[in-house]
Amino acid sequence: MNLKLKYAELLSNHVDLALDEIKNLIEIPPDSKMGDLAFPCFSLAKKLKNSPVKIAESISGSLEKLPLFKEVKNIGPYVNAFVDPSFIAHGILSEIAENGSGYSSQPENGKNVVVDFSSPNIAKPLAIHHLRSTMIGNSISQLYSKMGYNVIKLNYLGDWGTQFGKLIVAYNKWGSEVEGELTISKINELYVKFSKESSEDNDLNDQARNWFKKLEEGNAEAIKLWKWFKEISLIEFEKIYKKLGITFDVYGGESEHAASFLTVVEKCESLGISSISDGALIVESEDENDPPCLIRKSDGATTYEVRDIAALLDRFDKYEFVKMFYVVGQEQALHFKMLKMVVKKMGLAFSNDCEHISFGFMKFQGKSGSTREGTAILMEDVLNTSVAEVRKRISESGSKRNISEEAIQQIGIGAVVFGDLSKKRVKDSEFIWEEVTSFEGDTGPYLQYTQARCLSIVRKSNHDFMEQADFSGLTEDSEKLVLLKLNQFSEAIINSANNCEPSLLANYLLELAKFTNRFIHGGREEHSKRILQESNLPLQSARTALVHGIAIVLKEGLRLLGISSPEEM
């Protein structure tokens, strides 16, 4: 139910503004004691040549009574409305009960959205800085499918480039020293060793560039090794994605577009937007402050930029997307700016639909870990530690409940994911072990706990509460706050999706959970206030339905963040 719209309709007969304008002015007061909706009268003051307070008085005095609004009065320059919870409860709760997890979902619109996320480099283990792209991208994908889009989740692997030349050199030189089976961490060790040695021996870098050139030319030995490194890496990645419950629709890779780079080069040349500089082919930037975009190296090899452009052209051919999201760290902002710039110069309108969804650094003890230096914090370790902490906590609490292994996994992993997604993307975030393994307050486990608590009440209610409920009994403030919050679910989703900002949804869920715990907690202080102790069955049923609705919204909201929630914990 769109309460802002209803309120705007009520006001529209007495305010000389278009319905939409009124609706956009309506806000939610900072304190619910002041009302549930507020219409500020400042902007009318000039037009009416009267003080905002007087205008508010006159409007509130002339409004007709609607059952939806218990009371409308002015507080200073605001016209504030108090919603009658019993009037909205039936609509909201039956909508949730009927749709279940589909509550607030929008019908399919057939439009394609491509989300490029996670996209790790082959031959390096997944570290915490990959967590952000992976989790943010996954959540954006869930949000857009909730909004009715057809989402293509694309894992665009960094599987091409000079680094493979380096690896091949390293493997040929020191590979025989590796003991046992070659794993991703052993590959990484070779890479680390190469980095160290090559800083003193420039010849190694030349060899590496040479091997990469060979790889691009289709040299059999190079390709064989490259394929092998890739296979080993993918097996490792899949293990983590499975833990996180993430799947991809398409695995792509830069390597696929290395060949088609010629198309890009030709197009740039024929359009006359490129030029030769120091032997390399470049496209000049529009902004004088930016460097040019390198399309082809002076030795004829491809660049990251040209491969990405070729990949983008290919994606549009395949999917005709309405949105193309690149979920990649902010350090690559310039790269995506140049990518868009070149594609725009190529005369392709879809350059406007491409968006770089950037995010800040993940740091550990003030530094961003580096796989090259071997100081990275591995994603697997983080997840395992958090899960272990949950297990420890449960055994120490001496709880009688038997908590399943599945639930322990969900809680441990949920804590890590929520910790990351509850903050705005742009912020750099400091990785603190104690914080990851803290499960109190504004955390994922808090939301899961709230949800489990609600489900427990629903489970114990042994009758058809939707059938027997009398929603007009829901008159308490604590009930109203929860109801209004449930009603805002779709707004939270839309906001979150439009801004590609999962933290907005995360914060919405925290508020919902807070109101919920307050509401339910009344039953702890006074036994008679417990929902299932209520002797008036229609009222008890209405409250149970409310709790049921909360559980559904919390579970669905968490799912949109990529977090699964246990039935019991």
Place this chain on the structure above:
RNA sequence: GCACCAGUAGCUCAGCUGGAUAGAGCACCUGAUUUCUAAUCAGGCGGUCAGAGGUUCAAAUCCUCUCUGGUGUACCA
């Protein structure tokens, strides 16, 4: 040098795109438990919204400058 991003309580962060007395969580202090799940709830402590100007009825929010931190700056990706 230039460009982009950030700066709000001791710490981690919100602040609904310009509105009411700047809010949460953690930490610290006090209280509630033979739990419809205490991974909870109630209360206390804690602020020069980096600084200075400006725009207007109204600025943490918009503009300008300064300071601090981070990132990027063509043949790595």
